[in-house]
Amino acid sequence: MDRYRVTPAMDADGFMILDRESYDFCGLPDENGRVRPLQWTTRGSAEAWLNQCYRSWAQWEGNGKGTAPKGWRPRRPETSPFDRGHRFYN
Numbered sequence: 054m055d056r057y058r059v060t061p062a063m064d065a066d067g068f069m070i071l072d073r074e075s076y077d078f079c080g081l082p083d084e085n086g087r088v089r090p091l092q093w094t095t096r097g098s099a100e101a102w103l104n105q106c107y108r109s110w111a112q113w114e115g116n117g118k119g120t121a122p123k124g125w126r127p128r129r130p131e132t133s134p135f136d137r138g139h140r141f142y143n
Contacts, residue, residue, distance in 0.1 A: 056124055057106070059099045067092045068099040074124060 057079070060071045069092050070079040078090040093099040106125075113119030 056122075056126075057103055059096055059103060062092050067094050068096050069093075070099055070103055 056072065056074050058071045058073060059068055061067075062069050069090055071077075072079055080088040080090040083089050091102070093102065109119075110121035110125045113121045
């Protein structure tokens with residue numbers, strides 16, 4: 054099982070990323086500091102965002118210039134999207 058899982062949104066209109074360690078949805082703070090859950094219209098776009106997170110966290114670990122979330126690595130035997138070699142395009 055992975056710590057992070059793309060799941061249907063609570064209103065079933067899109068997809069969100071669930072952090073199964075904190076049992077909360079991933080989000081970012083707005084201009085007032087309130088954390089807003091992230092939501093995407095397709096599963097693929099949510100998975101692409103999560104894959105970018107995996108890539109960033111691996112890079113932070115590799116160069117020592119940031120702190121990845123504790124336990125971010127997917128548990129084995131399931132292979133993470135990062136380890137599968139998915140490519141991302143802007």
